[in-house]
Amino acid sequence: MTRTLEVAIAAGGTAGHINPALALAEELRDRGHHVTFYGRPSKLEGTLVPAAGFELVEVDVTGFDRSKPWTAVTALARVASAKRALGKRFSAGKAPDVAIGFGAYVEVPLLGWCKGHGVPYLLHEQNSVPGLANKMMADHARRVCISVPAAEKVFAREGDAAHVELTGNPVRRSVLAGSRAAGRAALGVPENATMLLVFGGSLGARSINAAMGALKERLLAVPGLHVVQSTGKGGYEEAAEALALTDEEASRWHLESYIDNMGDVLAAADLVLSRAGASSIAEIAALGVPSVLVPYPFATADHQTTNARYLTDAGAAVLFADDALGEPAFGDKLLELVCDADERGKLRAAAAGLAQDKVVAKLADAVEQVAGE
Structure with missing residues (x-):
């Protein structure tokens, strides 16, 4: 063109x-x-x-x-x-x-x-x-x-x-250009630490926040682990009260109501626990971050579960239903992935294989092709 x-x-x-x-x-x-x-x-x-x-x-x-x-x-x-x-x-x-x-x-x-x-x-x-x-x-x-x-x-x-x-779902270059170093510097997370990023979006984050509260002791027992948890603007106070972090615990458990530099923070993460909205799936895949996905159970036609299967079918993510967050299997799997860099590496490689970072060029090609027909 x-x-x-x-x-x-x-x-x-x-x-x-x-x-x-x-x-x-x-x-x-x-x-x-x-x-x-x-x-x-x-x-x-x-x-x-x-x-x-x-x-x-x-x-x-x-x-x-x-x-x-x-x-x-x-x-x-x-x-x-x-x-x-x-x-x-x-x-x-x-x-x-x-x-x-x-x-x-x-x-x-x-x-x-x-x-x-x-x-x-x-x-x-x-x-x-x-x-x-x-x-x-x-x-x-x-x-x-x-x-x-x-x-x-x-x-x-x-x-x-x-x-x-x-074509896939295009991701803005501000996300694609995310910097691990910048994200960790902004959060105060050491370069050699393992970082778990948790976010549930504005809809339905409450069950994820509750699950994190229940797993607090197990997660903080992992040496060198930093948890970055975005509660959603409406869930911050409730999550903060449930966690009741001491100053020492808060040095490794970073509680935020909202993350506005998502590209850098995603790039900084070693593992993500997230809902499965279309944009979240695209951003996680584009940056190749291993993920545990918990679809919002009240989405129309359960489309978040179908969204999630795009990653799980490729071997790039693990899927848990919202009503399974209180079961031992969820906590055990999350801790396993937090502690096992090799297992996370397999998920990361599978995510990279989806070539999500090439989507925007593919979509622009389609626009030019249609215009030229």
Whole structure:
């Protein structure tokens, strides 16, 4: 691809949609293309997109509540209005050469306009269980890029094997550039220590925090082990009270409410205990960190378990159900991995074999290919 493309990206609502889109945008910008985002300034994209140096064009849409079917009328009216607004913008000479949607409802007006005006578009699906917006827009997509094999059956077309491409879930370069030395320096973890990183995200971290409290004595009995535990903003006080760390214990048990330099901290870790959200799986795999995964049990269609199997089937992670955290087998396995560098090395090698760090280039290639067809 030699010509400069005008690329439209629709992503919004959650970091799980926005960060993969920003990873792609950074790669496309480096290749000389111009990228514009379409979303809602009042949502998370209103902060993350401008901070990354990209223009965000407002798309005024709302989702609808499936339990209240009448809300679909308002939602469809807003989509139609947003399409008209985009049409005015594009008629002024700012039409994209190619577009890609990352699954949020905000993509529907943009991709609907593209469909009606002959502009090719792609979709990217982060999860193993696709969302409604991508399913709605899939029929006219030139390419559907998926993060895990389990999503293929939803989008597959008979006789068109190229319609779905397993690219993986792109990770932002700030994570890929994570530094073990910088992460350990920021946390005060010695270079020769073994570091266990624990994070549960904003949803459902409570059971992981409780399990860590129950394993406190066993873990602190391991010589040289440092535990870095991110409780989630809503779980910090409860976890701190349950752990009741002395000053001496707190020198090796680093309790945080949130980690904002995740690339460095992941790179610093020897083992991760985590939920299995799409972004977490992608980041863990990209940095090749051995992991113990505990899927959030109330995720739609149990998609976090399916996400986790992408790593466990490759031999890169160990899986435990949330309701197994109180059983002896969980604690025994976690301690085994903390103490056995050779076993962790096998998981790390398997994670590296997934080539997750090459995903963003593969997705950018797909955008260029579709634009050039």
